[in-house]
Amino acid sequence: MNVKQFVSLVHVQARMGLKAEASKLILSYFWWILEPLLYVVIFYLVFAYFLERGGPNYLFFLMCGKIPLLWFTKSVSKGSNSLIQNKGLIGLMDAPKTLFPYISVQEGVYRQWAVFWVLLCLAIAYDSYPDSLWWLLLPLVVSEYLFIIACTLLGAWLVSYARDVSKLIGMFMVFMLFASGVFWDINDIPDPWLREALLNYNPMAFYLDSFRAILMRDEVYDMFHLAWLSGLLVVVIAALHVLYHYDSRNIALRVVIR
Amino acid sequence: MSQDILIKANRVGFTYKSRVGFFKYFKHQALSGVSFELKRGDKLAILGRNGSGKSTLMQILAGIIPPTHGSLEVSAGVKRSLLTLGLGFRKDLTGRDNALLSAMLQGYSRSEALSHMDEIKEFSMLKDFFERPIFTYSSGMRSRLGFATALYTGIDVLLLDEALAVGDATFKKRAREAMNEKLGGNQSLIFVSHSASEVSKFCDTALWLEKGFICASGSVRDVAAQYKVAPAKPMAAPGVGKGMPKA
Numbered sequence: 001m002n003v004k005q006f007v008s009l010v011h012v013q014a015r016m017g018l019k020a021e022a023s024k025l026i027l028s029y030f031w032w033i034l035e036p037l038l039y040v041v042i043f044y045l046v047f048a049y050f051l052e053r054g055g056p057n058y059l060f061f062l063m064c065g066k067i068p069l070l071w072f073t074k075s076v077s078k079g080s081n082s083l084i085q086n087k088g089l090i091g092l093m094d095a096p097k098t099l100f101p102y103i104s105v106q107e108g109v110y111r112q113w114a115v116f117w118v119l120l121c122l123a124i125a126y127d128s129y130p131d132s133l134w135w136l137l138l139p140l141v142v143s144e145y146l147f148i149i150a151c152t153l154l155g156a157w158l159v160s161y162a163r164d165v166s167k168l169i170g171m172f173m174v175f176m177l178f179a180s181g182v183f184w185d186i187n188d189i190p191d192p193w194l195r196e197a198l199l200n201y202n203p204m205a206f207y208l209d210s211f212r213a214i215l216m217r218d219e220v221y222d223m224f225h226l227a228w229l230s231g232l233l234v235v236v237i238a239a240l241h242v243l244y245h246y247d248s249r250n251i252a253l254r255v256v257i258r
Numbered sequence: 259m260s261q262d263i264l265i266k267a268n269r270v271g272f273t274y275k276s277r278v279g280f281f282k283y284f285k286h287q288a289l290s291g292v293s294f295e296l297k298r299g300d301k302l303a304i305l306g307r308n309g310s311g312k313s314t315l316m317q318i319l320a321g322i323i324p325p326t327h328g329s330l331e332v333s334a335g336v337k338r339s340l341l342t343l344g345l346g347f348r349k350d351l352t353g354r355d356n357a358l359l360s361a362m363l364q365g366y367s368r369s370e371a372l373s374h375m376d377e378i379k380e381f382s383m384l385k386d387f388f389e390r391p392i393f394t395y396s397s398g399m400r401s402r403l404g405f406a407t408a409l410y411t412g413i414d415v416l417l418l419d420e421a422l423a424v425g426d427a428t429f430k431k432r433a434r435e436a437m438n439e440k441l442g443g444n445q446s447l448i449f450v451s452h453s454a455s456e457v458s459k460f461c462d463t464a465l466w467l468e469k470g471f472i473c474a475s476g477s478v479r480d481v482a483a484q485y486k487v488a489p490a491k492p493m494a495a496p497g498v499g500k501g502m503p504k505a
Contacts, residue, residue: 009362020350092340094321249324
């Protein structure tokens, strides 16, 4: 299977998967937008009303954090189980095993683009009008996409070894929710060393703060850090592809037999 | 390896290892010392009862799992497809979508795969069900869809695992005719079944597997005759099947 066939198959299967999923729900594709919005409303109720935290534009602040994080958590959680869930197909043909995590990630991408449009519309509603700075959202989204691919490929490979890992991935997602600054501002951390460490070593914290820098603060994020991070992710993804290639039949053995 | 030989199994064995406790494993030898060669155009039957290792051997031959003992040599560029009952389909997708995905997984481009959809729909005799999700299908309908999809994707070695066990008489007759037509060329076939009479219609040579060992091998008529009358007994030691044609 060449790269063109691989990409075409990922695209077709992701679209079919979404179509099948939507056909089971009464509100169909509307859930793509409704689900993240409901999450944001819940967070807003808890933090703004019950705990009386947050300041002006707190709803928009939450959306800039929760929407990119939800893309990451849902894609990685679902994609990490993709090899196990496709064991019927894996037991039937010697297909490239990277196919299944990629299909799952791509389903998340197609779901997410609609949600990002809602986020941008809301930005306009909060007096943040489109300008040349908004073009910087594009490399940010691409870098987060690379981060999702790397985590999903690694997660799916580890889950093929021991299903227990999927439980640890669930816990990791909770950690990311609390450590990435979804409902609090990472710039409010008084200790500069801790603030820098979070931004440097937790890619999600960096992405969320960068979304807010552009959409809320009209600032440019650290482009050098983004370039460095994206380059590292490309190397990690390439290494994972090599791992999947050489371990392909053993993955099938672990998934189908054990 | 000679160009005519597509697949060569050298004392292939397989041991299942399943975890039954924290550090406890259960081991089961499903295959042992299986050797044979498949040339271009050969039609080989693998006969055996439940638990004889037939399906494990097919998964190894299809390149899905590696053997734990011995080796499997496959000529470069040989396309193999394993057709088995019902597995591999996404139940929430329609028959058309599943057929399209199966063809694309075999290496077809989207447009090439789409061009075969009407033929697959017609051959599978699914009519309007072709546009409905697989979970509404009977096992016979799933088998028909799988068979029709495999038949219209150009492959060198067709691996059939009990694929004709389900389906009504009309479809079975049609499938046999289509297979005979297609198998007249250079396509090779490995047909797994527990039914000696079923494999006799398509195959020239046969292997009889019992508890992972080769009990007999040779012409399909001789092996089928032994298989029908003899009670299941494994050979004393694993080895190459007697009388198996070699290159």
